[in-house]
Amino acid sequence: MAVARRIRRRGWMNAANKSNQTTTTEPRRPVVRHLAVRSRTAGSLAEAKAYVFHVEGTLVDTVLPSVNCWLQTLAEFGQVFRTADVHRFHGMDSEDLLDRLLPEGAARENKEFILAKYRSRWATEVLPTLRAFPGVRELIGELVARGAKIALVSTGGAEEVAHYRTLLGVDDLVEVVVSGEDVARGMPHPDLIAAALDKLGIRQPGDALLVGHSPYDAEAAHAAHMRSVGMLTGLFARADLVNAGSQSVFLDAKSLRQALATPEVAA
Template identity: 40%
Template sequence: MTSHGVRQARGVALFDLDGTLVDTNYLHTLAWWQALRQFGHQVPMARIHRAIGMGSDRLLDAVLGPQRRHSEDGAVSDAHGTLYAEWYDTLRPFDCAAELLRATAARGWRVVLASSAAEEEVAVVRKRLGADEVIEAATSGADVETTKPAPDLVETALRKVGAEPEDAVFVGDAVWDVEAAGRAGVPCIGLLTGGTSRGELEDAGAVTVYEDAATLLRHIDSSPLSRPPN
């Protein structure tokens, strides 16, 4: 109950950022590729791209292996952040991304951004989206010790607004989003804009998959975002 005795809406729509609402996955791939080269690691971009959506610790495990030099993780991650920041002025939301957030809120959902990106990156992307009036809360990688595909980030996002898994739907673009949501007991809508195939998202457990934010918006009333739980 609020201070006025009115019950808050239960339904929470969790949205990933990179590759879901903003066209950044390939920029992250390039920045990680450049950062890894600075430390002598020659890693194919295709391998890096498949790990985008994980937190930096999991990503480095995926592309370098768990036996890598862990002592350089922080420096590699910082290098990635510096290189990626060069793109800040050119970041663009996907077509209809902000409109999707507003339409979701208009149907009674509480909108939460569930991202494991750095706090600075989340702030930049929120500014680019220009939909803060409907965003109730947001996470960053600083909020959790264990990142996607672990469920911690999804669970933290729910705790921020006092919601339960049965009240929520997650929208993401990566297998790691789908797996994290599933482990937290939250159904996940997949989008293809991050470069992951429909089959991979469905195999990971996505309840439905759309081409992009604009397509989900057009079909929102026949999607899991049509109306929140009562």
């Protein structure tokens, strides 16, 4: 009887150990607590009637320069953050970003001064150093050749957007450009997207596709009742973009163009 009990005990221990090993080795999907999972409307990526591109971070490499600009500016006002703290809210409307970062009280009272300093530093020190991502013109040219309409949206002012257009060299392919001066709010509010669709003459948001780089682009598209795809050029995790509502996620403009040429991916 004692031997039988030892055998049964060893069997239970072995079974428990195997169960624990299975639990610890099973891969886990990352949990993005600050983003809700969105319902996604199915549809072909290659057959949208219009494509709306968020310029910053998607077509022009602005993410790390912008984060560094925020860090320097905030430090001047006694607010010290880590790169990850600021990047977490990158792509969000500037005022919303500061509301998330700054503590209540005196820091928020300085918000307008912080915004003014950031914009001044961005225009004079950062903007001249920016570069467009490779493959942007080829991607947009391919979409236009398929008969699609193209819109560019940016939170920047007129002069900033003019600089981006010079970098991109796609004015002959683009029908509509919407800047931050045309709307009251940036992402994740749908204002920029709604203005672009209106100017394009798109009455059914489901006929258009937003191409963005941050979870806040995907959330804005969701609010506008349209589909979106994400680019890893924003340096967010793929899970962040998917959980925010991106139908698909691509490395960059080149990989999106390649995917559009592959029926099983584009569908």
